[in-house]
Structures are given as C-alpha cells and as structure tokens.
Amino acid sequence: MSSSPTVRRGSPLTYAVLVCAALVSAFPLYWTLVAASRSNAELARPEPSLLPGPRLLVNLQAVLEEADIGKALLNSLIVSSAITVGTVLCSTLAGFAFAKLRFRGRGALLGAVVASMMIPPQLGVIPLFMLIVKLHWVNQLQAVVLPGLVSAFGVFFMRQFLAQSLPDELIEAARVDGASYARIFRSVVLPVARPAMAVLGLLTFMTAWNDFFWPVVALSSQEPTVQVALRQLGGGYVHDQSVIMAGTLLGTLPVLLVFGLLGRQIVGGIMQGAVKG
Numbered sequence: 501m502s503s504s505p506t507v508r509r510g511s512p513l514t515y516a517v518l519v520c521a522a523l524v525s526a527f528p529l530y531w532t533l534v535a536a537s538r539s540n541a542e543l544a545r546p547e548p549s550l551l552p553g554p555r556l557l558v559n560l561q562a563v564l565e566e567a568d569i570g571k572a573l574l575n576s577l578i579v580s581s582a583i584t585v586g587t588v589l590c591s592t593l594a595g596f597a598f599a600k601l602r603f604r605g606r607g608a609l610l611g612a613v614v615a616s617m618m619i620p621p622q623l624g625v626i627p628l629f630m631l632i633v634k635l636h637w638v639n640q641l642q643a644v645v646l647p648g649l650v651s652a653f654g655v656f657f658m659r660q661f662l663a664q665s666l667p668d669e670l671i672e673a674a675r676v677d678g679a680s681y682a683r684i685f686r687s688v689v690l691p692v693a694r695p696a697m698a699v700l701g702l703l704t705f706m707t708a709w710n711d712f713f714w715p716v717v718a719l720s721s722q723e724p725t726v727q728v729a730l731r732q733l734g735g736g737y738v739h740d741q742s743v744i745m746a747g748t749l750l751g752t753l754p755v756l757l758v759f760g761l762l763g764r765q766i767v768g769g770i771m772q773g774a775v776k777g
Contacts, residue, residue: 529752529756533556533749534550536556536559536749538553566732567730569729571729572726573751579641580705580708580709583648583704592697594659595658595661595693598613600662610656614656621714622713625713639720641723644711647714665692670692706755709755710727712728715727715728733747
C-alpha cells in the first residue's frame with residue numbers, strides 16, 4: 501500500500517503574516533484606484549477618503565484627452581513584446597552555449613557578460629543616442645527595441661538554470677542519434693528550459709513596459725510609450741494628481757493582466773522543473 505504524501509499546514513501565525521504581507525503589497529495599487537476616482541481637491545484634504553469615489557470615468561476621459569494613451573499602449577505592447585521575445589530567445593541560446601558547449605574562451609566570455617551587469621546603463625546613453633541618430637532611428641520604435649534584445653542578466657539566469665536542470669546524458673544521446681545542435685536546442689533544450697523562460701519572459705516584459713529613461717530620450721510625444729505619455733498628464737500650475745493616477749492605473753492594467761494570465765503557469769512550471777531537477 502502506497503502512503504499518501506504528507507501535507508504540511510502552516511500555523512495561524514504564518515497565515516496572519518502572509519495576509520498582512522499581501523495587504524501591504526496590494527495597498528499601493530488600491531490607493532491608485534482610490535486616487536484615480538477622486539478629485540484633486542479631495543486628495544488635498546488633510547484626511548483623504550480611503551474608499552473609491554465616483555470620478556473614475558471622468559478622470560479616465562481626461563487622460564484620453566490630454567495624452568494619446570491609446571497609441572502609447574499599442575507602442576508599449578509592441579516594444580515590450582518584441583524585447584521579451586528577443587531577450588528570451590537570445591538568452592536561452594547563449595545560456596545553453598555557456599552551460600553545455602565546450603569552446604575556447606567560454607569562461608572569459610561569461611565573465612565579460614557578468615561584468616557588464618556592473619556597468620550603469622546611464623553610461624551608455626550618449627554613445628547609444630549618437631548611434632541611433634546616425635541610423636536615423638530617432639522617434640522610431642526600433643530605437644527602443646534593438647538595445648533591449650539581449651540581457652546580460654537573462655544570459656546568466658538561463659545559463660545557471662540549464663547547467664543544473666539539463667542533464668549531459670540527454671545531449672549526448674541526441675548527438676548519438678545524429679541530431680544537430682539546432683535540433684537539440686529545439687527538441688531537448690526548449691522543453692527543459694520552459695519554466696525559466698516563462699519567468700524571464702515575465703520579468704523582461706514588466707521591465708520593458710515600465711522603462712522610462714531610454715524611451716523618453718529616444719522617443720517624442722508623437723510616438724510615445726505609456727511611460728512617456730504619462731508625463732503629459734496633469735499639466736498646469738497645480739498638477740492634477742487624480743488624472744495622473746488615472747493614467748497610471750490605465751498603464752498598469754496590462755501588466756496585471758499578463759501576470760494574472762501567466763502567474764499560475766509560471767509558478768507551476770517552476771515547481772515542475774524543481775521536481776524534475
């Protein structure tokens with residue numbers, strides 16, 4: 501008779517701490533909803549209300565009038581999706597090479613990749629902007645997409661995962677069967693690396709969606725991403741915080757949607773990969 505696995509239950513204190521942590525983590529998002537549904541005068545009160553108000557649709561309409569938020573959402577979706585696909589694919593390829601292939605200078609190249617993570621990205625803004633000016637890419641989406649297609653963190657992350665989760669025996673068996681490295685990558689590496697690719701894809705998408713510094717340099721108000729468009733909101737002598745919060749809420753919803761759709765799959769993939777590893 502096979503024994504059923506033991507299910508460990510947490511103490512009431514553990515659940516209380518988790519609930520408190522969840523509430524603290526969710527409060528900024530809830531306050532964004534509250535502020536987006538109030539007027540600027542109500543937010544300026546010494547004791548503002550903690551309940552949503554009736555002005556959410558009015559503030560969202562003001563967002564649509566002050567900024568081309570529809571085009572900004574589309575541009576951010578294009579940029580974030582392209583960067584995510586490119587980063588995940590390139591990082592998985594490079595991570596597989598560093599983890600399982602033997603070639604001259606592998607250690608030095610990996611050290612250079614890791615060392616590049618220590619360089620502040622602000623140091624490369626001027627030469628990168630000079631490059632896109634020569635290529636006539638200013639105010640074009642490829643100026644934001646191409647610099648983000650490769651990530652040193654992604655390469656190192658995938659290398660560490662594949663080094664631990666991909667057995668050498670699988671690669672050797674595929675080589676004995678006459679499979680090329682392209683076939684090995686497609687049929688052996690990708691199924692094993694799927695959990696880590698999902699995690700890296702979500703992190704990359706969120707980073708690209710929330711990026712402000714480089715898009716505000718390379719793009720203008722005529723071709724904005726969401727973060728560039730948000731700076732046009734609430735203008736005037738006194739900034740309208742309620743309109744700014746409404747735009748922030750609108751720009752946050754796609755990220756929450758992606759996380760809601762993929763979060764459970766990512767956690768399940770991580771657990772499955774850990775069990776197989």
